[in-house]
Amino acid sequence: MTAVSIRNVSMRFAGKKNGDSIRVLENIDAEVAHGEFVCIVGPSGCGKSTLLNIVAGFLKATSGDVLVEGEPVIAPDPRRIFVFQENGVFPWLNVHENVGFGLRKQTRAQRDQTIARYIDMVSLAGFENAYPHELSGGMRQRVEIARALAANPDIIYMDEPFGALDFLTRLKMRADLVRIWQSEKKTILFVTHDIEEAVQLADRVLVMSNRPATIQEVVDVDLPRPRHLDSPGYLEKRDRIFKVMGMSLRVGETAT
Amino acid sequence: MSADSEILGSALPARPPAGASRAVSGASPDTSEPVATDLGAPTSQGVFGAAPKTTRGGACAPQKRVSGKKLFVWPPSTDALLWRIVRPVGMAALFLTAWGLAVRWSGSDLFPTPGNVARGIVELIQKGLLFKYIVASLFRVSWGFTLAVIIGVPLGLVLGWYSRAFQALNPFIQILRPISPIAWIPLAILWFGVSDAAPIFLIFLASVFPITVSSIAAVQNMQPVYLRAALNFGLSTGELFRQVIFRACLPQIITGIRIALGVAWLVVVAAEMIAVNSGLGYLIIDARNAGKRYDLVVAGMVMIGLIGLVLDLLVRQLEKFDEVRWGYGRK
Numbered sequence: 201m202t203a204v205s206i207r208n209v210s211m212r213f214a215g216k217k218n219g220d221s222i223r224v225l226e227n228i229d230a231e232v233a234h235g236e237f238v239c240i241v242g243p244s245g246c247g248k249s250t251l252l253n254i255v256a257g258f259l260k261a262t263s264g265d266v267l268v269e270g271e272p273v274i275a276p277d278p279r280r281i282f283v284f285q286e287n288g289v290f291p292w293l294n295v296h297e298n299v300g301f302g303l304r305k306q307t308r309a310q311r312d313q314t315i316a317r318y319i320d321m322v323s324l325a326g327f328e329n330a331y332p333h334e335l336s337g338g339m340r341q342r343v344e345i346a347r348a349l350a351a352n353p354d355i356i357y358m359d360e361p362f363g364a365l366d367f368l369t370r371l372k373m374r375a376d377l378v379r380i381w382q383s384e385k386k387t388i389l390f391v392t393h394d395i396e397e398a399v400q401l402a403d404r405v406l407v408m409s410n411r412p413a414t415i416q417e418v419v420d421v422d423l424p425r426p427r428h429l430d431s432p433g434y435l436e437k438r439d440r441i442f443k444v445m446g447m448s449l450r451v452g453e454t455a456t
Numbered sequence: 457m458s459a460d461s462e463i464l465g466s467a468l469p470a471r472p473p474a475g476a477s478r479a480v481s482g483a484s485p486d487t488s489e490p491v492a493t494d495l496g497a498p499t500s501q502g503v504f505g506a507a508p509k510t511t512r513g514g515a516c517a518p519q520k521r522v523s524g525k526k527l528f529v530w531p532p533s534t535d536a537l538l539w540r541i542v543r544p545v546g547m548a549a550l551f552l553t554a555w556g557l558a559v560r561w562s563g564s565d566l567f568p569t570p571g572n573v574a575r576g577i578v579e580l581i582q583k584g585l586l587f588k589y590i591v592a593s594l595f596r597v598s599w600g601f602t603l604a605v606i607i608g609v610p611l612g613l614v615l616g617w618y619s620r621a622f623q624a625l626n627p628f629i630q631i632l633r634p635i636s637p638i639a640w641i642p643l644a645i646l647w648f649g650v651s652d653a654a655p656i657f658l659i660f661l662a663s664v665f666p667i668t669v670s671s672i673a674a675v676q677n678m679q680p681v682y683l684r685a686a687l688n689f690g691l692s693t694g695e696l697f698r699q700v701i702f703r704a705c706l707p708q709i710i711t712g713i714r715i716a717l718g719v720a721w722l723v724v725v726a727a728e729m730i731a732v733n734s735g736l737g738y739l740i741i742d743a744r745n746a747g748k749r750y751d752l753v754v755a756g757m758v759m760i761g762l763i764g765l766v767l768d769l770l771v772r773q774l775e776k777f778d779e780v781r782w783g784y785g786r787k
Contacts, residue, residue: 258684278690288685291782292703302689333782351689 203355203387204232204255209264211250223412224250228264230406230415232355237381237388239398241441242408248391249285249359251413255389256282256357268355278302280355281348285363289332289343295319296328298343302351318346321380338369342376349380355387362397374400378425395445399438400427407444417444568751573758576751585739590763592734593724596652600659601720608664608716609709612671613701622672629668637662637723641730648731655727655735662723663716670712674705707775707783714771721764736760 211225224247232238242248253259255266257276266273268280276282281302289298299318303311319325322342332340341361348356362370378401381388392398398405398421405419419441423433552570559569568576580586615622637658648654678701686700728737736756743752775784 256688258687276684276688276690278688280688282684282688284681284685286679286681288681290682290685290700290703292706292779294778304695331778331782 202231203234203236203268204230204389205267206230206251206255207265207267209251209254209261209266211247211254211259212262225254225261226412226414228413228415230418232387232389235385235387237378237390237401237403238406239390239392239402239404240406240408241392241395241398241445242413243410243445244393246408246411247413248393248408251408252282252357252359252389252391256280258282278351279353280357281351281353283341283344283348283356283358283361285360287332287337287340287344287364289340289347291332294329294331295324295335295343298332299346299350301347314350318350321349322346322376336369338365338373341365341373345377345380349384349386353386355389358388358390360392361390363392363394370397375426377401382425395438395441396429399434399441400429405437405441407441419444566748566750568754572751573754576749576755577758580739580752580755586759589734589736589739590759592732593728593736594763596655596727596735597659597717597720597724599652600656600724601663601717603656603660604663604667604716604720605713608667609671612668612709613675613697613705615668616672616675616705617697617701626672629665633665633669638726641727644727645731650732652732654731655724658727658731659720659723663720666716666719667709667712670715671705671709674708674712675701677708678704703779707780710771710774710780713774714768717767717771718764721760721767725760736763 206228209225209228210223212221212223214220215222228251230238240248240251250259254261255273257266257273257280268277282288290301293301296315296319300311300315303314306314315328316325319328322345324339324342324346327335327339332343335343341364345361362373365373374397377388390398390401402421405421406415407417407419408414409416419437421437423431423437427434556569556571559567577586580589615625640658640661641654644654644657648657682700682704686696691699724735725737725740728735729741732738733742736759740753740756743749743756775781
């Protein structure tokens, strides 16, 4: 059984003039299996974040349905936690309180145990009492991931969560995310504009087109983990996606 | 002076107390410190390795402060502290000297010198009036201001959140807001008579609007990502208000509270000139009416200024709490 199924979803936003409308998503169909790590890549502004917001229940699609475990999605749900691009950790709570935010219904002892476990998992032990503005961008993003994991959701939606980080931090964050995903067995739907990121992380990559976005191709990344960034298999998948997106691999050359 | 003279009614048109209700809160030295947080525990060595740049502010802020200025090996923090005291004190000394000389050279026998004012303050202390009047004024401000916070903050949060209520009530607020609390004095006396309730009412009116308006603006300008995160975690409406909206808006609410307290202190003085017979405002008007004691008039003004400064410094302390410090930009 599939965890998420996106059925013929289309989205239009009202334009500036009356009656005018901008077509953002066009007949999107996709499925995500339990425990699968799926990346959505596409050119910037193509509507991939919009799609993720629809899947998470923050936006309502103009037409089509999103089903999670067979149930239509009508609103956000704590069983599916969203990790935001612009970092949604609460600046008025320290790391410990942020990670424990989704655990309001647990007893204190239970909560403290869960919080400690996930703070440890994202390598933030020792920073429990620090406030987000005292942390680096990468650390803040890890707080948010820990907060999402601690709530024990079935699915995690991630909207370019590493987009604002520097190159090395991003590489490390990816490695850690894969490690955590392997140990926690969550379903992850991950939006990115970074093709390399998608191939490093995903079981499958959905490649979207320009607006109005459709799914151009689904690339199965059946490579063993840990993945080597210079292995022929990796390069082949990467190049395939580049090609689907109409990009040249040589800087200074026009698109093929 | 005759502290018991009755001025009610008689003094209303003569004084221009409204002039006092201009400038907002008093200036105060910059008390903010760099974020030099000791994160305490050792950095973790996880897969990510602990990024050494973690304590950004803590690591480099002190050096930034040291740079330039001085070549001596004198501890720079002490030096900075010294200057922070020397500069304003030196300026005050200069000002007082100029004031004294100006009075002497002009040959005025009504306007007091700084010495006269100091003796006036001592006289008020000896008569036991100074303390009594300060307490009376602070008592009224505390009540009016506290009521304004209790009503203004929740009202502002609700109006900021529910746009229909905002549409209905906002014009009403915007019409009431520009009416100076001084204009309410006749009505306040009509309703409350000569009692503490009248100035408390006026102070409430003066401070409830800045608090409400800043709370509304805080909710309306809240970062949507906090709201979406909160919705994602399935908060009830009550939890949403207490745990997210209120907390996200607190830095801006505190700024509104600071402005409101400044205004409240301006208004208590004006209100006491008319509606009661105690307090610092009463002291000023009474000293003038009872015997042209301008030394006591200025003494009252000095006390009002000093207490205003202390109040502002106290509210500023609120901005230093970890729970709100994020909201005031990075230093």
